[in-house]
Amino acid sequence: MSMFAFLALCDTDKAALAAAHPSPMRAARPLVMSRVLDAVIARLGCSRSEVARGAELGCGSGRLCRLAAQLLPGAEIVGVDASPYMVAWANVGELAAPDEVVGGGRLSFRAGLGEATGLEAGTFDFVMVPFVAHELPHSARLAFLAEANRLLRPGGVVAFVDHRQDGLEHVIFHRLKGAAPLLGDAFHWLLNVGAPEPFIREYHEHLMQDSFREAGFEGGERSGFVDVTRWQQAMLATKPR
Numbered sequence: 001m002s003m004f005a006f007l008a009l010c011d012t013d014k015a016a017l018a019a020a021h022p023s024p025m026r027a028a029r030p031l032v033m034s035r036v037l038d039a040v041i042a043r044l045g046c047s048r049s050e051v052a053r054g055a056e057l058g059c060g061s062g063r064l065c066r067l068a069a070q071l072l073p074g075a076e077i078v079g080v081d082a083s084p085y086m087v088a089w090a091n092v093g094e095l096a097a098p099d100e101v102v103g104g105g106r107l108s109f110r111a112g113l114g115e116a117t118g119l120e121a122g123t124f125d126f127v128m129v130p131f132v133a134h135e136l137p138h139s140a141r142l143a144f145l146a147e148a149n150r151l152l153r154p155g156g157v158v159a160f161v162d163h164r165q166d167g168l169e170h171v172i173f174h175r176l177k178g179a180a181p182l183l184g185d186a187f188h189w190l191l192n193v194g195a196p197e198p199f200i201r202e203y204h205e206h207l208m209q210d211s212f213r214e215a216g217f218e219g220g221e222r223s224g225f226v227d228v229t230r231w232q233q234a235m236l237a238t239k240p241r
């Protein structure tokens with residue numbers, strides 16, 4: 001057993017805390033994931049059982065990979081995360097994860113960068129990047145998109161899930177930024193006081209639909225994005241055939 005796996009197993013505080021305090025966010029995960037996958041499938045134009053292979057870049061504890069494996073009965077799901085600790089935690093198995101999914105050989109996790117996974121090119125039906133983009137500098141977001149483009153088969157779908165970028169506050173931010181950059185800065189700072197996210201400004205500044213276009217995807221218009229909760233959107237685009 002690796003040191004990281006040992007540490008993850010010893011993380012009883014985290015496990016006990018999560019079990020003792022099931023949060024509304026935690027309870028909503030299956031619904032969120034189901035909406036994301038429905039949006040992916042609608043774009044792929046197939047049924048859930050026809051999806052063969054999916055990847056998650058920045059998979060953390062693997063919670064969403066597990067849900068994807070449950071919701072897509074025939075799919076192999078590969079989770080990649082930069083943190084070997086998180087990969088060990090994912091391999092140990094999230095709390096209350098059904099053993100049959102973990103043991104079914106359809107789910108695997110590996111340490112690696114979302115920018116350069118080392119996975120086989122052109123073999124994935126979808127690549128999802130949930131709740132990572134707002135933590136990345138813009139250059140890294142583009143590198144994730146380039147890697148997703150490499151991994152996807154033609155017609156495959158990339159799905160980012162993150163804070164929405166089209167609320168009234170974002171519209172005001174972009175208008176102010178265009179007219180009076182200092183006012184835009186001040187408005188953004190006020191909105192995000194206390195947010196411990198070093199790249200949140202870059203996340204709001206660069207719209208996902210522009211990043212999709214820059215990375216060579218098609219159909220990544222904001223009008224096609226799907227609300228998964230009041231605050232979060234699935235933002236999808238397709239690799240050209």
Ligand SMILES: C[S@@+](CC[C@H](N)C(=O)[O-])C[C@H]1O[C@@H](n2cnc3c(N)ncnc32)[C@H](O)[C@@H]1O
Nearest residue numbers: 058059060081082083086112113114130131132
């Ligand atoms: C907020 S967590 C999201 C985890 C997971 N997607 C989820 O929704 O449960 C962000 C994860 O991204 C990973 N991460 C950050 N930068 C990364 C990179 N360049 N390549 C791969 N993973 C990265 C972190 O280690 C962390 O586990």
